[in-house]
Amino acid sequence: MPDAVMQQKRITMSWPIDNTKLERVRAMMKERDISALVCRAPDNVVYLTNYWGMKGYDAVVFPQQGEPTLITLEPQQKDADRNSWTRDIRLFDGYHPSDPRPPQFRAFDLALDVLKTRGLTDKVAVELNMGTQSSDRMVGEPTTFTQNYFDSFRKVCGEVVDSTPLLNEARAIKTAQEIERMKIANELAALAMDYTREHMKPGMKESEVGGMYEGFVHGLGVGYQGKVEMARAFTLVWSGKGIATFTATGDRPIQEHEPTLFEIWVCADGYWTDLTKNACPGDLTLEYNKLLDLLLKVFHEGVGFARDGASFPELDKLIRARISEGGYAGQPSHPICHGVGARAHEYPYAHQAGTGTIRKGMVLAIEPGIYWPGGGGLRLEDNFWITDTGSEKMCTYPDDFRLAGK
Secondary structure: OOHHHHHHHHHOOOOOOOHHHHHHHHHHHHHOOOOEEEEOOHHHHHHHHOOOOOOOOOEEEEEOOOOOEEEEEHHHHHHHHHHOOOOEEEEEOOOEOOEOOOHHHHHHHHHHHHHHHOOOOOEEEEOOOOOOOOOOOOOOOOOOOOHHHHHHHHHHOOEEEEOHHHHHHHHHOOOHHHHHHHHHHHHHHHHHHHHHHHHOOOOOEHHHHHHHHHHHHHHHHOOHHHOOOOEEEEEEEEEHHHOOOOOOOOOOEOOOOOOEEEEEEEEEOOEEOOEEEEEOOOOOOHHHHHHHHHHHHHHHHHHHHOOOOOEHHHHHHHHHHHHHHOOOOOOOOOOOEEEOOOOOOEEEEOOOOOOOEOOOOOEEEEOOEEEOOOOOEEEOEEEEEEEOOEEEEOOOOOOOHHHOOO
């Protein structure tokens, strides 16, 4: 393909500016008298600029009024020009002969310079309280904050506050564009699940099957429908007695009559899924059929409860109570509901000790699970978009995996 044609094809992959969410953020900033947000977490940079950086040194200065400024490594200029919603892009060198400091210090300097020259130093919000952050586009190694980063803002700003509560609130309600992007990620996840289910065989290693899934997403997803520039998948795969929680994929063999569980995160240009899907090469044992029937009943009741105005703590109580009534008190050991978006795990979370109300526009991962002592069990998980009338399931692969391929 000629270079000019390829360049045009790639340009069309960028998403148009999502003014709905950016104006929501600005309105929240105005309510709090915040002059500017300065964000470095890759998911927040994606959220505010549409740019998913290769290395986590990038930053965005997002003012209450006016053009945002994207700060990025010089080698990434073409990527930033193509994808960023802002035209004000400031570049810094990975190495500079007259400045021996690591590159992130030059990013700090640019951010501070933008704040000072634009008169945005009255009240600045930075990420003071991040529980998790997504990885950058290149590696699964988040670049975290150091003390001198925070201190640098306190030296030049009248007041420094935490941006996390504002961004949590803004990000919890998805725009139409965000839903479209998450549907693409879920579509890739379902296609990969169908492919892997068809090609996995008893006796294969869990790691082989996980690699098959991840390779399919990356291979098909890059350039998918002319809308996706980078797609990656991350999986945990467990089969039979290997099914547990918070354990790594191993070299255990795929079982013929017991489920293989896939804990799945698919990311398409910075927007994620969080899913748990299952497959079985043969007919399920009677024991697993009974467990799946119980878990599907609990799952569907929980999904039906998850409507606009419902309580997050009560959703947690309901699912855990139904699992207990089924004979599995204390299950599961992990949360049963959380938000999904520019991270696979993001605000809000459903906890009995917490608060919060489910709201229209949220996308929630609902994930009841039951695990047997000594190994084995099941988890079901899908992403649900909360609508006027209830919720919309975002992944087409069936939660009752006995129906897959039929």
